[in-house]
Amino acid sequence: MKQIFKKVSSLCTVLLMMAVLTLTGASAVWAEEVDDTVKQTLITTAEGLTDTIVTLGDEDIENYSKSSDAFTTSAMSAWAGSKSELGALKERSGEVEVKASDDGYTVTVPASFEKADANFVYVFDGSTGAPTSLTVDVQYSMAETLRRAVMNTIMGIAIVFIVLIFLSFLIYLFRFIPNPEAKKKAQAAAAPAPVPVAAPAVEEPADDTELIAVIAAAIAAAEGTTTDGFVVRSIRKINRKKR
CATH class of the missing domain: 1.20.5 (Single alpha-helices involved in coiled-coils or other helix-helix interfaces)
Structure with missing residues (x-):
């Protein structure tokens, strides 16, 4: 089975090219309508590919996935992604559908499996007749x-x-991440308010009225006169040196 895909692809290409050359003589007719002979050839090829693909084991899928052929790698990828969801093949049920497009054909092969049904959708190139891609559409x-x-x-x-x-x-x-700005604000709020400094008291000049009256009375007594004869205008302290 190592070369099974290459053989099937080659056979498909030869059969389709022979059918096109025999029936139409030009590949442009492929996109306009599906001839019964061409349609039957596509159905046979698609069914053969489906029967071959569903019997591949994990080791075979892995080996074919390394192929340089684009269709082979596409088919292996599609089947590997759906194999576990479908289980073993029960039968190919339903009618195979063939649709023509501007650049080729789309062939849908329905099949029933143990876990679910699926449609194998093949795309064939209109100019070469070779399969280009495969999609496994699981019908849940x-x-x-x-x-x-x-x-x-x-x-x-x-x-x-x-x-x-x-x-x-x-x-x-975030609360454990240090924030210098928030820390500074908290410290500023917690700092005590500065104590206001009291302005120094200004000494008011002493009231010497009573002292002047006392001194004037003493002088008057010493002189034997009254305080009317003189007026004490100022008092000045004299520092006397001790002898």
């Missing part, structure tokens, strides 16, 4: 579709809550 049941929708909704809500919790945790950690 209504119950499975609803189950997947519910699971996706739950996953979305869970992711939103996880992100919110993570953001809340980050915001909580």
Whole structure:
């Protein structure tokens, strides 16, 4: 089975080219309508490819995935992504559908598997007749579709809550990050207010009225006169040196 895809692809190309050259003589007719002979050739080729692909094991898929042929790698990628969801092939059920396009053909091969049904959608090149790509379209049941929708909704809500919790945790950690500006403001608010300094008291000149009256009376007594004969205008202290 190592060269099975190359052989099938080569056979497909030869058969399709022979059919086109025999029936139409030009590849432009392919895009306009599907001739019965060409249609049957496409169906046979697509069914043969499907029967071959579904029997490949994991080791075969891995080996063919390393091929340089674009269709082979595309087919292996499509089947590897759907194999576990489908299980083993039960039968190829339903009618194979062939549609023509401007640049080739699209062939859909329905098949029933143990776990679900699937459509193998092949694209054939209109000028060469060779298959270019494969898509495995899994047909999920209504119950499975609803189950997947519910699971996706739950996953979305869970992711939103996880992100919110993570953001809340980050915001909580901000309080442990040092902030010099806030620290300075807190220290300034906690510092005691400066005590106002009292202005020095200004000494008011002493009232010497009583002292002048006493001195005047003493002088008058010493002189034997009254205080009417003289007036004491000022008092000055004289520092006498001790002998």
